[in-house]
Amino acid sequence: MTEDALFDGLRVVELADDPAGEMLGKLLSQMGATVLKVEPPQGAQSRHVGPWAGGVADTEASLAFWFYNPGKASLVIDLDSESGRRQLHDEAVQADVFISTAQPARCSDLGLDFSALTRESPSTIFASVTPFGLSGPRADYAGSDLVCLATSGLLITSGYDDHDIPPIAPGGGQAFHTAATFGYLGVLLALLQRQATGIGGLVDVAMHDACAVTTELASMYWEYPKVVVQRQTCRHAQPSPTAPATFLCADGRYVYFVLILAETKFWLALVNWLDEHGLAADLREEQYSDYSHRQKMFPHIQGLLEAFFSLLDGADAYNEGQRHGLPVGILNAPEDLLDDPHLTARSFFTPTNHDGVDLLFPGPPYRFSTIPSPPPTAAPHLGDSTVSRGSATTRSA
16 A cells, blocks of 8 residues: 555646635645645635634635635735736646636736647646636636536526526535536546656636536436426426425424335335334235336325324434335435534544634545545645645745
């Protein structure tokens, strides 16, 4: 087993003013890369986003910044000055990976000509993550998480059964994180290419493109039967409505359970579970062995399930259903995850400390049997270009 983290010695320079670029840098940092984050004198945009540690707005206390930038170093450069733009150029060509979220017009303002940069430093991997990519008629259109969810088609499939209200955007920065994941894959492929040829090159990732290929069933339904899927509350969008799949439990929690009538094994497991609680009612009668009868009796079965789940606490329904081999899941609020026994057993959250504040950080989304993950470290203070790992050197502005 090697003692080095996967990206030990990899020097990354990050010029990112949105979560897509910051998340890409974070994914590389989590596996040992030295990530130097370029910030303007007033600090990166994420430093100005709450909530705040201690409840007081402070560029050194943004939990958003802390989340996206652990383990990085901060290099302040005034990009409005000629000397600052020259310094950015020097940092870019000296890097193994240069991350940029600048759209074409902004690249021009900064003097970032990727065609020229790849010729000047052919071994560097230039990873651009922007709303619409570096080419095409929308390359300089303003974008955001919500804009890219909307223009890619994802948003129209997200929301409630009531179509009199507009679609509902999923939370958590999904467009940003989807683009960061595709950017990460692109950088990994470019690193493999560089290992074989010595050539890095440009990786051009568009948030719009990344989201457009993650529309799940919508694309397939349109490509083949030419039908449009309809959004549904807490279940997959389909061409026609499906049965509600969320059930309210006795303790006010909800569970998600999909009733699959066509599978005999599934059906028998469900009936056995209900019978354990004396609530199978007529479902053991012989006619229910016929799938067509189960279909006809669907409203009756659905009503029994609503009554059944209303008698159980959410955690009991989840665990009992899983023991019966049934696809039951409890609907967790974000704060519920902190005490989730499965995540706790896998040490998903790692304790760390930032300026005297104790934090629980989610670890990398993957684990290796032969490659160690570095322990989490705090996000940098503004202008702190000191790094604790990696062989790359940094310098203060």
